[in-house]
Every structure is written in structure tokens, then in C-alpha cells.
Amino acid sequence: MSKRVQAKYKINRRLGENLWGRPKSPVNKREYGPGQHGQRRKGKVSDFGTQMVAKQKLKGYYGNLTERQFRNLYAEAVRRRGDTGENLIGLLEQRLDAIVYRLKFVPTVFSARQLVNHGHVKVNGRRVNIPSYQVKVGDVIELTQRAKEMALVMEAGASSEREIPDYISFDGHKATYIRVPTLSDVPYPVQMEPNLVVEFYSR
Structure with missing residues (x-):
């Protein structure tokens, strides 16, 4: 079981997006992050930060997989022929x-x-x-x-x-x-960027 089952919508609020497109998501009413500092003005996000958010979105969407599980899927995606980002999406959807x-x-x-x-x-x-x-x-x-x-x-x-x-x-x-679907086949409610996930892990 995921450690985040009881607090799944915290992922939404932390990322500022309705990951699963559900009408009951608190992001629909409060677009700022959780906690007392959630409404602070956000500074400019670095390339690393952008890549990290892309990884957290994709990892969170599939039930907030552990880092080890997600990294193992990435390693398998790299090992396979073809585009690593598309391979990663295919493995997640399998x-x-x-x-x-x-x-x-x-x-x-x-x-x-x-x-x-x-x-x-x-x-x-x-x-x-x-x-x-x-x-x-x-x-x-x-x-x-x-x-x-x-x-x-x-x-x-x-x-x-x-x-x-x-x-x-x-x-x-x-x-x-x-x-096995490609990125364009998968009905994500938000934009997923597996290419940024690849950049994050290949640093």
C-alpha cells in the first residue's frame, strides 16, 4: 500500500495541479500549496526544479510510487530500445x-x-x-x-x-x-513531461 493513501490530495496541493482531474480535489478551490507558507509568492524555478516537479507529477499520478520503484522503471526504460520517455510511460501503463x-x-x-x-x-x-x-x-x-x-x-x-x-x-x-500506449494515447488530466524526467535522472 502507498504511504500516501490518506493524504493523496496533498500531492495535488503541493504541485498546484489536479493530478487525477477529480471534482473533489482541493486544488479546485485552493490553488496554493498546503501549510502556513503555502500562499507565499513563488520564486523563479530552476531547470532542476522543473525536472523535479515533472518527476513528482508522474510518480504521484500512479499512486505516489516509491523512489526505488520509479527509478527501477526508469532503468528498464533506458535499457529498452526507442525513446526512453515513451518507454517509461509504456511501463507505467502496463x-x-x-x-x-x-x-x-x-x-x-x-x-x-x-x-x-x-x-x-x-x-x-x-x-x-x-x-x-x-x-x-x-x-x-x-x-x-x-x-x-x-x-x-x-x-x-x-x-x-x-x-x-x-x-x-x-x-x-x-x-x-x-x-502498449504512447504518451499521446494516455488520458492524463494534466500535462506530463517524461522528457524532463529523463533529463532529471540522466544528470
Whole structure:
């Protein structure tokens, strides 16, 4: 479980953006940062600061991954052929908890991680309880019968807050991971800049 589950909106306020595009985010009412010094005038941000914010946004969006988890994904992105930034986005979107969130099984990435942790998600017919599990193209993802009857899951599925992206096929019961998306395919509510994340780690 993420250490930030109870304070997830602090990430929003610290970064000054509604990371998940949710109507209940406090950033919609208070665009300044948290704490007694949150309303201080911000100075000019350095290149390092800009890169750091880009990293924190991307890391925070996926449930505030630990630095070790995120750095390991970056190392794998570097190892693969092609554009490192695009590879990083692809690896993040292949995480099982990210796919559960994209399928609207749950309302937040944090609850997606919890749903997987509790063994409510199956991949190719087998239960998987590891949120960071890397789903492959062609894999079939579905919920257990017990999970389908949860109020949280039913409410999330009926919500019009988000749409299921076209790189995942869903027939209402089972989903198939069709292809690894690029940055332009992923429906981020805010602008993500993986190129700045690459610059941050390659300093």
C-alpha cells in the first residue's frame, strides 16, 4: 500500500495541479500549496526544479510510487530500445493497478492498488495480488465475482468521470490489453513531461 493513501490530495496541493482531474480535489478551490507558507509568492524555478516537479507529477499520478520503484522503471526504460520517455510511460501503463484504474473498476489509483493487493483481480484466469505486475499485450484482465458485487466497483463503473482508453478492449466482463500506449494515447488530466524526467535522472 502507498504511504500516501490518506493524504493523496496533498500531492495535488503541493504541485498546484489536479493530478487525477477529480471534482473533489482541493486544488479546485485552493490553488496554493498546503501549510502556513503555502500562499507565499513563488520564486523563479530552476531547470532542476522543473525536472523535479515533472518527476513528482508522474510518480504521484500512479499512486505516489516509491523512489526505488520509479527509478527501477526508469532503468528498464533506458535499457529498452526507442525513446526512453515513451518507454517509461509504456511501463507505467502496463502496471496492473494502472490498468485496473483505466478500466474504471475503481475511482482512484490508490483504490486500484488496494483491489489488486486483496486478490480481487485475475490475469489470464489466475489471481494476481501484485500491483506492479507488468501486464503483457494479449493478457486478459477481469475481476473476481466477489469484487464485481462491491458497491465501490459498481459506482466507479457507472461514473462518467473517465473513459476507458482504446488500447484496452473491454466487453463489460473481461478486458484485453491490446497494445502498449504512447504518451499521446494516455488520458492524463494534466500535462506530463517524461522528457524532463529523463533529463532529471540522466544528470
